[in-house]
Amino acid sequence: MLVFPTMVLHLDVGRDQSVQALEQAMLNDSIVFLSTQKDIAVDEPGLDDIYEMGTLTKVKQMLKLPNGTIRVLVEGLTRAKVTSLTNQGSYQSVDLELYEDKREQDVEVQALMRTMLEYFEQYIKVSKKISAETLATVADIEEAGRMADIITSHLPLKIHDKQKILEMVDVKVRLSSVIKIIHNEHEVLNLEKKIGQRVKQSMERTQKEYYLREQMKAIQKELGDKEGKTGEIADLTEKIKKANMPEHVEKAAYKELDRYEKVPATSAESAVIRNYLDWLVSLPWTAATVDDIDIHKAEKILDRDHYGLDKVKVRVLEYLAVQKLTKSLRSPILCLVGPPGVGKTSLARSIAESMGRNFVRISLGGVRDESEIRGHRRTYVGAMPGRIIQGMKKAKTINPVFLLDEIDKMSNDFRGDPSSAMLEVLDPAQNKSFSDHFIEETYDLSKVMFLATANDLASIPGPLRDRMEIITIAGYTELEKIHIAKDHLLPRQIQEHGLTKSQLQMRSEAIKSLVRYYTREAGVRELDRQLAAICRKVAKIIVSGEKKRVIVTEALLEEMLGKKKYSYGQAESEDQIGVATGLAYTAVGGDTLQIEVSLSPGSGKLVLTGKLGDVMKESAQAAFSYVRSKADELQLEKDFHEKTDIHIHVPEGAVPKDGPSAGITISTALVSALLKKPIKKEVGMTGEITLRGRVLPIGGLKEKSLSAHRAGLTTIIIPKDNEKDIDDIPESVREDLTFVPVSHMDEVLGTALVGGLNESK
Incomplete structure (x- = not known):
């Protein structure tokens, strides 16, 4: 608060020092000196904490309030x-x-007073x-200095601005300053009025929030402020420039920005x-990694991370070699x-590391909405x-290695068929101008190296399968599994479990036994889990202080992992009548299948059990018809x-079984029983068998051979x-x-039956 001479106003005094000063003044002449404090946070101000220029005042009234504060009229x-x-x-x-203000008024003072009064009126x-x-x-005041002080007290000025007027002893200087201040305040009011009118014209009466935002916008425009939406526009403009979009995309981006x-x-x-603009500027349009094409380096990386898989490695190295020569080869679309x-x-x-490209993976398992691929x-x-x-x-980047994981797990419903939407993505002739419903503008996918993975090729629709180069990874042999366990899985598990190579060693015969008796799979996932279990056991032994070093032998393996889960060797311990071993191909690799035939007196019923699919049921009917035709x-x-x-039965009745390759197995079991x-x-x-006994080709021979090898069979028909x-x-x-x-069922029976087919019964 600031008090000008001749002003009369009320003050509330609460500070003890100020109260004592008032009481002392009332005992004498009721005169106090009022000066504004520079910083109101200071409780005990000194000479440096107050303005030197203040106002000498007389206390007219003093009243003590109930809360201890004194209200005075000065x-x-x-x-x-x-x-x-x-x-x-x-x-x-x-x-x-x-x-004291000088009372003489010359012509200049009178002119200044009139000007000030006129400005104040406006x-x-x-x-x-x-x-x-x-x-x-104010117009009735005759003293020039007093008029300037009264007008200043009515203006919405900050304290330090009013203090400047108070410190102006020269009346003419004071009048000139007040005239400038009134003029500036008048301009500000006119500008506020102009802004208010502009906002009022563009707003709806019911939108109070809109009114406030538009007023802010108008103020920012007048001040040239870059914050708020104005700043966003500038920021987005800069991002669009830096994105290096194609001309048609950039044109669309500026249109949306407008x-x-x-x-x-x-x-x-x-x-x-x-949101749309954010997506446009964040997409890579031209940014690309430079292919680091070094065939020997790429081969080392592939061999370092994976044992075997020669076909895939050769295909990737071939692509890199051609790419190095042409530098423009369209990226292949491989399906593993x-x-x-x-x-x-x-x-x-x-593969991404060997090419020096960025890697990105999306999982398509369970995707059944077309918009998951094309956007909304x-x-x-x-x-x-x-x-x-x-x-x-x-x-x-526009040329990453893009993995489409589990592409065979896509399905469709009333929301569309995502596998059909994938046709454009995976067609080298079309993906240069891929269209996403959200982005709307075409996007170039031709430089992307797409890799897809699938468990079952049959689940992929024909048109989609036609657009990909299929590379089959059948599974690993026992020898390959031993190498993978020794060189890749075990070192990684040792590291992940906080062990060192000196603390855990595993004998070669122990690894072989682990592969033979504790796993029976095409891949190495179960093998990896068993190795993790061994590492956990060893970690507990070392932490508990029992031993500082553990060497896992074949004998110790059973102690750690329990009894052997699988038997290694012959699928059957002895030759049996009516039991044939078939080879099947499933989504998890090859497997062996026991088919049993039992005969009993009756009326000629054919009973099929074991949760068989339609194809296997038809194979059984064909086998039965073939045997009837060959009765003589x-x-x-x-x-x-x-x-x-x-009665034809396939054990493990809870597991669904189907496929076109069980015909000769059912026929052999049936003939053996009869x-x-x-x-x-x-x-x-x-x-597969025909009604005339011809043997038809099948698929998945590699997978089936691996499963036969795992089961200990020695002869495959x-x-x-x-x-x-x-x-x-x-x-x-x-x-x-x-x-x-x-090529004929007679050859099958001659090989499979003990003693051959023609030997007397």
Whole structure:
């Protein structure tokens, strides 16, 4: 608060020192000196904490309030300047130099007074915060200095600005300063009025919040302020320039930016446009990594991370070699098909590293909405781009290695078919102009190296499968698993469990036993889990202080992991009648399948059990028809099918089974049961049968051979047309197996039955 001379006003005094000073003044002449404090936070101000120039005042009234505060009525007498300050203990006293206003008024003073009064009148008309009575009161004042002080007290000025007027002893200087201040305040009021009118014209009466935001916008425009939405526009403009978009995309971005600038910030459309622009500027349009094409280095990286998988490695190295020569080869679209745990996903990471490219992965398992691939229309609430565009944003370059994991797990429903949407993504002739519903503008995917993974090739729709180069990863042989465990899995598990190579060592025979008796899978996931279990056991032994070093031997393995889970060797311990070993191909790799046939007196019923699919049921019907047609040659009674009930069963009844390669297995088991001839225990077989006894080719021979090798079979009967596929089987497996190519069922029976087919019963 600041008091001018001749002003009369009330003050509330609460500070003890000030109260004591008032009481002392009332005992004498009721005169006190009022000076404004520079910093109100200081409780005991000294001479440096107050302005030197203040006002000498007379206390007219003093009233003590119930809360201890004293309310006083003071009248300003004259300006006064502190020359010295004396601390009287409970209060302070000062020596002052008084400044009285000169009363003579020359022509210049009168002109200044009239100008000041005229400006003040104009200010009151615009402001409407000061009453007309105040103007009349001020107009009646004859003293120039007093008029300037009264007008200053009515203006909305800060304390330090009013203090400057108080410190102006020269009346003419004071009048000139007050005239400037009134003029400036008048200009500010006019500007506020202009801004208010501009805002009022562009707002709806019911939108109070909109009014406030528009007023802020108008103020920012007048001040040239870059904050708020104005700053956002500038920031987005800069980002669009730096994004290096294609010309048609940049044009669309600036068009949307123009819309964003015009749309009110409170509108829902504003957030939609902003989100769209953020996506446009964050996508890579031209940024690319330079391919680090070094064939030897790439080969070392692939061999370092993966044992075997020669086909895939050769295909990648071939691509790199051609890319180095041409520098413009369109990226291939490879699909790695194989059972879980064979290293499909980790192989994709290694490929990205060997090429020096960024890596991004999206999982397609369970995706059943087309918009997951193509994105949503921007008009939808919560619209987002599809997973392809989201992946490109994460990749930050236009030529990453992009992994589409579990592409065979996509399904469809009423929301569309995502596999059909993937056709454009994976077609080298179309993906140069991929269209996402959210982005709307075309996006170039032709420089992306797409890799897909799948467990079951049959689950991928034909048109989509046609766009990809299929590379099958069948699984690992026992020898490969031992190498993988020794060179890759065990060192990693040792590190992850906080152990060192000196604390845990595993003998080669222990690793071999682990592979043989505790795992039976195409991949190495279960093997990895068993190694993790061993590391946990060893960690507990070392932490408990029992031993400082553990060497895992074959004998210690059973102690750590429990009894052996699987038997290694023959699938059956002895030759059996009516039991044949078939080879099956499933989504998790190859597997062996026992097919049992039981005969009993009856009326010729054919019973099929074991949760068989339609294809296997048809194979059983075809096998039965074939045996009936061969009754004479097999020396069976012509009416055997009318007197005997035949029950064909495939164990593990809770597991669904289907496939077109069990025909010769069912036929062999059926003939064995009817002729009462045992089937060789070491023989496995695969192939479909016709009604005339021809053996048709099958798929997945490599996977089936690996499963036969794991089960300990030594002879495999295969269709003759599959003879060409034997070269794909690892050499270590081929050495242990005898392949018997057959073209007719008679050859199958001659090989599988003990003693052959023609030997007398």
